[in-house]
Amino acid sequence: MQAVERKFGQQFLLARAATRFRRFTINELHRATEVPENTIYSFVARLHRRGDLETEELSSVHPGRPRKRYLLTESGLDYLLRRNALVISLAQGEQVSGTAPIVPTTPAIITPQVQSTPNVATWYSSAAAGAGQPSPARPVAREQDDESDEGLVAAY
């Protein structure tokens, strides 16, 4: 379970750093978030597959593969902003007191609770169901056996 929590927090931190930098290298994201490079490569590859990143190859006088800089596209920025909003909505759904929300450097387990008072988590649920997409609870569960957080975003 701890591994799941860590991954969730890492994705949040990476999205946060990427929306701030907009132009970044793997090394910069690594220094800014301290997330392991392998996770950053997965994060970048996923955005790249979605067409959310443009790539600039930096010429190099050093031997080895040339360094790349990534530019977050407009659609990529929208995607990450929406995704972070969803993370926060789920985190707030978990909070009882409503104070001191979590930036998950040691993230909370984020599972939407069933509440009698309607809130955005339940709205997500009904919106997703209406669109024939999985409920927001499902992608969190998926993370236990799958690194991808694509499903989490499908709720949008």
Added chain:
Amino acid sequence: MNPNTVSLEDSFGSSSVYAKLSVLTLIAAAFRSHLTDLMAAADRDGGLPDGPQILDAMAEALSSQMGAIREPSAALVVWDQFRGRLTVAWTLGTTTTQVIDRIEQDLTTRTNATAPQFAERFLHEANVRAAEWISQYILPNLGRPAITPAPVRVTWDQKAESYCASASRLTGTIGWTLQPSKHSFYAGLVAERVLEHEYLSHLLPGNLKLSKGIREVWLMETLEEEHRNDQYIALHRKQVLLTVWTWFRMELENHFIRKGVLERGIFTRFEDLAIRIRRRSLSSFWQMTGDIINLSAHQDPAPIERALKMLRPLPDEILDALTIPWTGFAPCLENARMMGIDKM
């Protein structure tokens, strides 16, 4: 130019304290002149160090030596330390080395020239530029008249426990704090932006009770996004400054969160919201920002805080429904209540 907006606190009467400010500004000025070239050269050479790592090496060298600085010529000693750090850690590419040589030349010239009141002039010029930029790009959107530069009072904070800049709405002054910390160097590189933040987040709002979240996140993002969309600055220069600014913010946040001065939670309550709303409706964004800035001293800021917290996690469709067109914070909360989402 007469540095008439900048004054120094009494501790700067000591030549060693004044020397610390001189060294910081001398080094920052030398880097600023070649910043775009430096970042481009590091890109061209590829490999490591990249541009931000080079700046970080200087930030490290300066903050570690700050306590030992006794005279302005120590700028060259700090420089030697910086070059030593680079040489030990990396093999610099030819283009990067050439730019660093030029910065060194520039720094040596400035240091040997011993221009009187160099530090005050450096900050004064940044202050004038900051007030002009705010007047030109922010205030017209808020229906407010242009401002004149506020007085800047420079203080020395050896323990690096207070903010690196501050502002007093009551006296209409800005405080600039010299600290032995890494973010001081970054603050020197983007001095006008630091001051712009003081104008926008602390001097302009009419209500003194606005929360840190609104001032340090919403209004900070307002400033940052306006710079991102600035059409009147060369693209490469803009990107470089945004990169430096982002590292400055991160360095600063980490410093104050470590010291317990800043609560990390303020970022999750408000972060990204200004950017999202700005992208979805520019007019709603400026009306909201106008409502925040123009809130008078006797009005209650609680509804603004509640509404922004409520809006932050909403999906786009509901966010749009509640903010476009913008009708005010109280109606926004009322609409949210009717939709059953005001408990968030």
